[in-house]
Amino acid sequence: MKKIFLVFSITISTFNFSQKKASKFSVDYNKNIETYFLAEILSAEHRRNNKDFELYKIKECSTYQPIVKKALDQYGYLKNSPIAVATAELNDIIMEKYGLGNDALMQSLVYHKEFPSNDWLNVYHFEFSRLNETQNKEVTDLIKNYLEKLSKFYIQEKIETFFNENKDFYQGAVYEYNKQIPVGFTDAMEQFYGEKFNRYVVLISPMMMWPISDGEGRGIGANLVLKSVAKNIYEIASPFVKVEKEGQFGYDNQFQARFLSVHEFGHSFVNKEVNKRSANLQNFKNLFEKSNLKETMIKTGGYGDYETCVSEHLVRLGEIETAKIQKDFERAKRLEEYHLKNNFIFLPQLEEKIKEYDTNRVQYKSFGDFVPQLLEVFENSNIDFINSELEKVKK
Structure with missing residues (x-):
């Protein structure tokens, strides 16, 4: 499996077609996450680490991920912008100094209210079991400072327009992913693990680049503790099907969709038990x-x-x-x-x-x-x- 590791989402459009009863499960997309991955595309030429791979991802994925191609066409002129440089610098620092990948940023993006808001849904602190208290605070500050810049980028460059123009594609991708998922799988997970979460949310990310091979993509787990102490858990999913004709959205692979969803949600049950x-x-x-x-x-x-x-x-x-x-x-x-x-x-x-x-x-x-x-x-x-x-x- 070619995949790296480890929101309360203000919903734009949430579908529950495959979940016949009132369900904890939903599929959606999140503007913060998509804006981050746009900035990551722009940052590739400024990377010190993994630069060749980042450039390869752009060359490869832009051929079969329509949202990536549209983003490059519309915003490619910003590849030397402050947000491009800041995104490269953040990723290089957290990799070089703390051994972290971009998956470490996902939780902050779901804790933050969706852009253009500058507010947070709850107090955010980065925590990783293999970092000490000082290091976790340093990463927290780095990420919070970066999100201020990302929010300003969203407003200044009118990124909202991009989502409005491509709303039909995002909604199509949400529907396509949702129809792959079996009814009641969250109940089965809770039965097996003997534990429950408040919400299980898949956030499709057509902007996230991960070269598609053998129907495989990338999933990233994240969670959000609400002020009520209830916890929502998330899977952020790159496309895993090449879009080659009209009516495709990148998620029409039942095995992979089911595998990624149960897998990433499973980390929220498992990791804490192993870490301690x-x-x-x-x-x-x-x-x-x-x-x-x-x-x-x-x-x-x-x-x-x-x-x-x-x-x-x-x-x-x-x-x-x-x-x-x-x-x-x-x-x-x-x-x-x-x-x-x-x-x-x-x-x-x-x-x-x-x-x-x-x-x-x-x-x-x-x-x-x-x-x-x-x-x-x-x-x-x-x-x-x-x-x-x-x-x-x-x-």
């Missing part, structure tokens, strides 16, 4: 570093540390179990095969282990209660097993 138990994974940390797993997982999806590797395995386990709860055994089987092909070698052991959780929900009321047992699968492994399983995948 990193001390339980010291042996696996050593195995991850000394076996071939680290190198393989970096190639698989940029998963370069042991905690991320564990989280990604557990999220994929959640996808499979969610499909089984929905009695969609064909999807569950396809997910198993898909993830094993992409080097998630611990999945068979995790699927066997999770049976104890499924049959003993009196003791294990939530997924978090059972995570320590799942971590044993990683801790009790060995280098020979890991390397042997990775070799089997190659064959």
Whole structure:
């Protein structure tokens, strides 16, 4: 899977065609996120890091992402503007100094009221478990200062006009994504994880560039804690189908849409449980570093540390179990095969282990209660097993 990692949205148009009853799930788009990705397009030539890849994305994606092509045609003259330089500088700093990618910016964009507003929906603080308090504050300040500039850019360049002119395309993309999603999947997720969130929102992003190969795109997770303490969780989705004719919008792939949605929402259930138990994974940390797993997982999806590797395995386990709860055994089987092909070698052991959780929900009321047992699968492994399983995948 070629994907990097990790809103309360003022809705422009929200559709619930595939969710027959009152649902926590919706699909929408967000002007803040789209404006950011526009600025990222303009910033490519100013990047110190990943410049070649950023330029490649523009060349590649502009051929089959109509919104990217229109943005370049309409705003390409701004490639040396202050917002282009500021966007490049922000991304380079957070990568060089803090080891972060642009996914780190998404949460701030959903915490901020939609442009042209300068207000926030709630107090925003950047938090990442592998940064200390001082570093998290530094990143918070960098992002807040940047969003002030992005908001001014939106107003000065009349970006609202762009969304109005392309409203039909955005609405078409919302509808196209929504019709791929199975009814009641959020109920199945909540049943499996034993935890609930307030809203589950997919934010389609036709402006986000990610070269499309084999029907794959990029999803980014984010969440927003409202003042009522309720939490909305989000998936921000790039197109994963090339738009080659009228009536296409980039999201007409049922497997990928379902995979990305359940996957990104799953991180909100899983990551916090793994992060707070990193001390339980010291042996696996050593195995991850000394076996071939680290190198393989970096190639698989940029998963370069042991905690991320564990989280990604557990999220994929959640996808499979969610499909089984929905009695969609064909999807569950396809997910198993898909993830094993992409080097998630611990999945068979995790699927066997999770049976104890499924049959003993009196003791294990939530997924978090059972995570320590799942971590044993990683801790009790060995280098020979890991390397042997990775070799089997190659064959």
